[in-house]
Amino acid sequence: MGFVLRVLSVAKRGLRPQFVLIPCRSQRLFCDKPLVSNPLLIKLLQESISRIKTVLDSEDNFTFKSSDFSWDILLTTLKSSSPAKAHLVLEWRLEKMVRDNERDLVPYLELIFLCSKVQNVPFAMQVFNSMEAHGIKLTSSVFNALIYTCLSSGNVMTALSLFEIMQSSENCKPNSETYNTFISVYSNLGNDKAMQASYLAKKGAGFSADLRTYESLISGCVRSRNFDCADRFYEEMMLSGIMPNGQILENILRGLCEQRSISKVEQLLKFMMDGEWEINVPMAEKLMGLYFEHGTVEKMEELLLNLMNSNQSFEVLQQVHCGIIRMHAMLDRLDDMEYSVGRMLKQGMSFRCPDDIEKVVCAYFRQEAYDRLDLFLGHIKGSYKLTKSTYDLLVAGYRRAGLSEKLDLVMDGMKLAGFF
Structure with missing residues (x-):
C-alpha cells in the first residue's frame, strides 16, 4: 500500500503521535525579493485561466533560472488574485518535471514547499504521490516538507498522520529537523x-x-x-x-x-x-530603553565609546548618538545636549526621526533659549529636512512666546517646504 493511502487511513482512525503539531511560521526556503515588474507575472495575471500553461510553455528557460525570478513571489501574488491560476502553475511545474523524467529529489521538495506558500495540501499530496509512483526514494526530508506544508495550511490531522507514519517507517524516521520544527512552532x-x-x-x-x-x-x-x-x-x-x-x-x-x-x-x-x-539596531533600541528608564546617560556614553572602538555599524552609532541627545534634552541639559549634537554632526551623522528633533526643540522652549534654538536649526539645516510636525511645534512655541518675527520666518520655511 502506498504512503499516501496509509496517511488517509491513519487519519480516519484518528490516531495521534505522542505530541501535537500545529501550524508554524514560514521557513526561509526561498530568497525574499521585493515584488518587481515581472513580465511573466504580468502575463499570467492578464491571461485567461485556459492559457496559463500555454504561456508557461512558451517562456524561455532563462526566465526561470534568472536570479531575479522567484516562484515564491509569483505564486503568492497569483494566489491573491486567482488561486486557480496559482494551482495551474504548480500543475505545470509537476507535469514538466515528469515529462523531463526528473529524478533529483530537490525539485520535488521545492515544489512541496511552494504548495505551503499557497496552502495547497491536496497538490502537495499529489507531488508526494507522483514521487512514489516514479520510484523516487522517499526520505525524512520529503515527509518533513509535506508535514510543514500541512501545518502551514492548518491541516493538523494529516500532519499528525504523516508523523505517525514516519515513526513506524523503516527508512523515513523522524529526524532532528522534524523535532526542531515542533520546537519552533511552540x-x-x-x-x-x-x-x-x-x-x-x-x-x-x-x-x-x-x-x-x-x-x-x-x-x-x-x-x-x-x-x-x-x-x-x-x-x-x-x-x-x-x-x-x-x-x-x-x-x-x-x-x-x-x-x-x-x-x-x-x-x-x-x-x-x-x-x-555585531550590535544590531533592535539591540541598540533595547539598550537605549533600559538606560532611559534608569536615567543613566553615563552608561550611554560608555556604550557609545565601546561601539566606536569595536567598529559597529553607522545606523547603530547614529541611534546611540540620538539617544544621548534625547536624554540630555529631556533633562534640559542644554550645554551637554549641544555638545552631543555637535559631536554627532562632526561624525557625518544626523538625526534619525522627527521625535528626536522635537525633544531638542522642546528643551529650548522650556528654557526660553530662542537664540540657541535658531543656532541649532541652522546647524542641522543641511543634513535634516524638517517635517510638518516639527514646523507645527515651532509655530506653536513661537506663537506662545509672542515672537512674531521668528514665527514669520518659520511660516516662510513651511511655505518653501510645501506644507501649505
Whole structure:
C-alpha cells in the first residue's frame, strides 16, 4: 500500500503521535525579493485561466533560472488574485518535471514547499504521490516538507498522520529537523511548556540539541517571559560548546533588558565586544530603553565609546548618538545636549526621526533659549529636512512666546517646504 493511502487511513482512525503539531511560521526556503515588474507575472495575471500553461510553455528557460525570478513571489501574488491560476502553475511545474523524467529529489521538495506558500495540501499530496509512483526514494526530508506544508495550511490531522507514519517507517524516521520544527512552532506561539515538552521528546528520541534548537528554545522562553529558562538554555548551550548566533544574543539581551538587569547586560555586552559580535539596531533600541528608564546617560556614553572602538555599524552609532541627545534634552541639559549634537554632526551623522528633533526643540522652549534654538536649526539645516510636525511645534512655541518675527520666518520655511 502506498504512503499516501496509509496517511488517509491513519487519519480516519484518528490516531495521534505522542505530541501535537500545529501550524508554524514560514521557513526561509526561498530568497525574499521585493515584488518587481515581472513580465511573466504580468502575463499570467492578464491571461485567461485556459492559457496559463500555454504561456508557461512558451517562456524561455532563462526566465526561470534568472536570479531575479522567484516562484515564491509569483505564486503568492497569483494566489491573491486567482488561486486557480496559482494551482495551474504548480500543475505545470509537476507535469514538466515528469515529462523531463526528473529524478533529483530537490525539485520535488521545492515544489512541496511552494504548495505551503499557497496552502495547497491536496497538490502537495499529489507531488508526494507522483514521487512514489516514479520510484523516487522517499526520505525524512520529503515527509518533513509535506508535514510543514500541512501545518502551514492548518491541516493538523494529516500532519499528525504523516508523523505517525514516519515513526513506524523503516527508512523515513523522524529526524532532528522534524523535532526542531515542533520546537519552533511552540516557540513562535510563546507556549514554552509545549515547546520544552517537544525538546524533551527530541532528547528522548536520541537527538541532541543544535543551534536551531537553542535559538527556538531561547526565543520562545523570552517571548513568554520565562527568563529563568532562557538563561538556563543559554548556559546549557554554551557548556555544550555551541556558539550563539546573532538571533540568540538579541533574544538574551532583550530578556535581560526586560528584567532591567544592567549588570548582566554589561556582562553580555562585554562578551559580545570581546568576540567582535555585531550590535544590531533592535539591540541598540533595547539598550537605549533600559538606560532611559534608569536615567543613566553615563552608561550611554560608555556604550557609545565601546561601539566606536569595536567598529559597529553607522545606523547603530547614529541611534546611540540620538539617544544621548534625547536624554540630555529631556533633562534640559542644554550645554551637554549641544555638545552631543555637535559631536554627532562632526561624525557625518544626523538625526534619525522627527521625535528626536522635537525633544531638542522642546528643551529650548522650556528654557526660553530662542537664540540657541535658531543656532541649532541652522546647524542641522543641511543634513535634516524638517517635517510638518516639527514646523507645527515651532509655530506653536513661537506663537506662545509672542515672537512674531521668528514665527514669520518659520511660516516662510513651511511655505518653501510645501506644507501649505
